[in-house]
């Protein structure tokens with residue numbers, strides 16, 4: 254569903270991505286680890302067509318991200334680290350606004366509440382102003398927007414950074430729920446525990462290269478930590 258094919262991205266003299274190939278199938282959760290500056294966000298931004306590759310190509314559902322930008326965007330939902338919502342509007346009003354932008358449809362209040370419930374937002378919060386929400390609650394509205402869009406692929410950039418362990422765990426469960434419905438999930442993270450717990454696949458990036466591409470079930474958390482540290486030291 255999400256395919257990066259021999260992607261290189263150069264920013265002037267800086268090679269942010271160096272011949273990266275990666276594939277995320279429907280129902281998979283691919284967790285991308287790597288030190289600051291390893292190229293994780295650059296890869297996410299290429300899938301979003303915010304950036305264009307210097308060479309190589311990216312596909313979503315076998316459609317080319319650059320040449321079929323509108324079609325690929327319809328398949329995709331994105332939850333950034335700091336999700337931008339209107340603080341003066343409630344969670345439900347934000348969902349109504351952003352889902353209508355994404356789909357062109359106006360959803361009923363019942364449907365909006367259903368989506369917020371599926372994203373595990375406490376019922377009483379739906380009508381409260383987002384300015385009063387915690388980061389975890391904002392992230393849940395982001396997931397509800399993705400659900401409203403019926404996205405086939407979900408991109409997330411460090412979604413659990415700044416969340417307490419229990420909120421991060423709840424968020425991970427939402428990703429698992431989405432993947433169980435066949436969504437392909439690609440998420441960047443610095444949290445090895447989260448990657449091992451949530452990911453079906455784990456990639457480690459170093460200086461623009463994908464140096465490991467693992468099946469989560471093939472490594473223990475201790476092995477993953479050792480492998481990660483080995484790559485970071487070299």
Ligand SMILES: Nc1ncnc2c1ncn2[C@@H]1O[C@H](COP(=O)(O)OP(=O)(O)OP(=O)(O)O)[C@@H](O)[C@H]1O
Nearest residue numbers: 264267268269287288289290291292293294295296
């Ligand atoms: N617009 C840009 N212009 C120049 N260099 C850039 C630009 N965007 C990213 N870079 C560089 O590309 C490299 C990869 O950056 P990227 O943000 O993808 O890393 P990252 O793995 O997401 O890091 P972090 O974990 O800190 O978010 C870094 O060296 C960064 O400085």
